[in-house]
Amino acid sequence: MMVPGVLPLRAEGLGFSAGGVEIIRGIDLTLRAGGPTMVIGPNGAGKSVLLRLLHGLLRPTAGRVAWALPEEVARKRQAMVFQRPVMLRRSVLANAEYPLKLAGLDPARAVAALERVGLSALAGRPARKLSGGEQQRLALARAWAMGPEVLFLDEPTASLDPAATRQVEAIVCAIAAQGTKVVMTTHDLGQARRLAEEVVLVVAGRVNTAGRAPDFFERPPSGEAAAFLRGDLLW
Structure with missing residues (x-):
């Protein structure tokens, strides 16, 4: 019997205010199964807040986030990795095992996940002694081991050098190739071109355009999109 999925995910009239600031x-946005969706836009546009709302880390002050399955079910089938992931004061392997144990899943899945991200040889090392790129790969392994249907990534390569960025991008592609829906924010247009099947442009807290990546980059669908691709300042 086919198990129903959590997608599509819909944002309906979604709004969020804090400290009197909208x-x-x-x-209004619909995310469906398929290749990676890259969320791009100027600094301060609201990309990270949007991701946290979709993930459920923040509660909207207007509108709602609607999954295809009940929220309590969907919450267990998604994961999120942040730009600066938190490492527990434990070994690399214990960091990967911890969320599995909390979820009642087989901790042995952590070993396979570390192998997939190239960290098997460092399994016994303290996680907080890893380089920034290695910590990000561990965070991805920790999430991947959970088998999420949707994986939210908030600028996972923002502070990494080019070599570490390529390693993380390869892992993101591998996760997506196994059927996980990746929704990722980035400020790197080259990265968006490399990874995206779909692009969502956020400007001043609103979705300006959303659609296929080739169309977005080859035929910008709005004046703001064209200006953003030129490197013009958007407010």
Whole structure:
């Protein structure tokens, strides 16, 4: 029997305000199964807040986030990795095992996940002694081991050098190739070109455009999109 999936995910009139400031404004967006969706836009546009709302880390102050399955079910089938992931004061392997144990899953899955991200040889090392790129790969392994249907990534390569960035991008592609829906924010247009099947452009807390990546980059669908690709400042 086919198990129903959590997608599509819909943002319906989604809004979020904090301290009297409206950060996300009336967003309507549908995310479906398929290749990676890259969320791009100027600094301060609300990309990270949007991801946290979709993930459920923040509660909207307007509108709602609707999954295809009940929220309590969907929450168990998604994961999120942050730009600066938190490492527990434990070994690399214990970091990967910890969320599996909390979820009642087989901790042995952590070993396979570390192998997939190239960290098997460092399994016994303290996680907090890893380089930034290695910590990000561990965070991805920790999430991947959970088998999420949707994986939210908030600028996972923002502070990494080119070599570490390529390693992380390869892992993201591998996760997506296994059927996980990747939704990722980035400020790197080259990265968006390399990874995206779909692009969502956020400007001033609103979705300006959303659609296929080739169309976005070859035929910008709005004046703001064209300006953003030229490197013009958007407010």
